[in-house]
Amino acid sequence: MQDLTVPTMFASLQDLPLSTSSDLRLAESSKSEQMHIWNLKAREPYTPEAYAAIEEHCANQLITNNGQMIKWVLVHGHSGTEDANRVVLASCHSIQRPALVARLGDDGESKLEPVVCHTIRGVYCPEEFRRRGYATRLINEVQKVLENRVLEHDDAKAQFTCCYSDIGNSIYRKGGWKAFAATHIDLPLLAEMESRVPPSNIELLQAADVDKLCAQDVDLMSRALSRPFQPHEKPIRVALLPNYPSIQWHHACEEAASRHILGRVPTTKGALASIQHGKIWCTWHHTFPGANQIELHILRFVVDVNDSHDEQLLSAIGAVLQAARIEAAEWKVNRIVIKSPDPLVVSAARRTFSKIQVEERDIYGVPFLLWHGPPQEVEDIEWTFNEEYGDF
Numbered sequence: 001m002q003d004l005t006v007p008t009m010f011a012s013l014q015d016l017p018l019s020t021s022s023d024l025r026l027a028e029s030s031k032s033e034q035m036h037i038w039n040l041k042a043r044e045p046y047t048p049e050a051y052a053a054i055e056e057h058c059a060n061q062l063i064t065n066n067g068q069m070i071k072w073v074l075v076h077g078h079s080g081t082e083d084a085n086r087v088v089l090a091s092c093h094s095i096q097r098p099a100l101v102a103r104l105g106d107d108g109e110s111k112l113e114p115v116v117c118h119t120i121r122g123v124y125c126p127e128e129f130r131r132r133g134y135a136t137r138l139i140n141e142v143q144k145v146l147e148n149r150v151l152e153h154d155d156a157k158a159q160f161t162c163c164y165s166d167i168g169n170s171i172y173r174k175g176g177w178k179a180f181a182a183t184h185i186d187l188p189l190l191a192e193m194e195s196r197v198p199p200s201n202i203e204l205l206q207a208a209d210v211d212k213l214c215a216q217d218v219d220l221m222s223r224a225l226s227r228p229f230q231p232h233e234k235p236i237r238v239a240l241l242p243n244y245p246s247i248q249w250h251h252a253c254e255e256a257a258s259r260h261i262l263g264r265v266p267t268t269k270g271a272l273a274s275i276q277h278g279k280i281w282c283t284w285h286h287t288f289p290g291a292n293q294i295e296l297h298i299l300r301f302v303v304d305v306n307d308s309h310d311e312q313l314l315s316a317i318g319a320v321l322q323a324a325r326i327e328a329a330e331w332k333v334n335r336i337v338i339k340s341p342d343p344l345v346v347s348a349a350r351r352t353f354s355k356i357q358v359e360e361r362d363i364y365g366v367p368f369l370l371w372h373g374p375p376q377e378v379e380d381i382e383w384t385f386n387e388e389y390g391d392f
Helices: 031-040 048-058 132-150 170-174 207-226 244-262 312-331 343-353 375-380
Strands: 024-029 069-076 087-103 110-125 160-164 181-188 202-205 236-240 268-275 278-290 293-305 333-338 365-369 379-385
Touching: 024 132, 024 375, 031 048, 031 069, 031 087, 031 110, 048 244, 069 132, 087 207, 087 278, 110 132, 110 236, 132 160, 132 170, 181 244, 181 312, 181 343, 202 207, 202 312, 207 236, 207 244, 207 268, 207 278, 207 293, 236 365, 244 278, 268 312, 278 312, 293 312, 293 343, 312 333, 365 375, 365 379, 375 379
Parallel strands: 110 160, 236 379, 293 333
Antiparallel strands: 024 069, 069 087, 087 110, 087 236, 160 365, 181 333, 202 268, 268 278, 278 293
């Protein structure tokens, strides 16, 4: 396999083409190119072999294994079509996903439409090729293809493309993407003397429970987006669908990573609390961002309550949060994160744990959206339910 960091057709790195060169082109990566990219990206706690195996596993899940995921590379176009004879300058992947768009109709009613969107993730440029504009060129080329791509088995096109920035924000801002608010809270880790017994009203969720809850969540979200628009609200709402394949992807990747690093897999996928007029639940996943680092991230937090006293509701949310802290303690987690928390969740966290700060993310993990409709509509969009389940 060619060493992509030492391109044989260039005398030196100074001879690399400009990012604006017509010799660069977008292509789908070959198997050997993808394996080499994974090898370059592998960092502790992953060996190159483990990293590649995990990525391969994640690419063969319900939401990624039917042509919905495309692995892209920016290559030097005069290198031929065979991967052994071309230089990969940057890479990423895109995934086709279900979403919802609600619009304020001329009659004043909310019009809900199931749509398809694309997400872009995993943007990577080998260290020797960085700061040359290749990642920006890659994203620009990919977004043009996705915007004009006719969906399989349909004559429609995707409504939008979105991403959660993993290499900073300037690339997306230059390409006309719109940034949305990105907040998170950290829950305090369980103290050594605190009880490891979940609250009595908590049901710990297993993998078999998630599918049914996701179906309920999709229905709840559809109804939430269909509610009447208020005068102060923006007239377009969008949301990524929190369906089972989306949640299952996170759990499949979690299990693959945990098996390689720790030799065991998490079996508890979330927690649910029932109260008189409904229920509250969340799903979570464990991440392994670095050597000796484990984090617990809340994927989706759902409050399905028709009528409840504030104290009862906040207490139930607090019980779910406490279950997450107990899970974190069992796995010796370094951090518990809830991204884009609902105000109710923030209130319950502050009521239960006191010192909770809402932090803003302004560099990494910022959600960006590229609208494929009329450009004037971009400022009319509210991206709702923008939680971690959408980030892949």
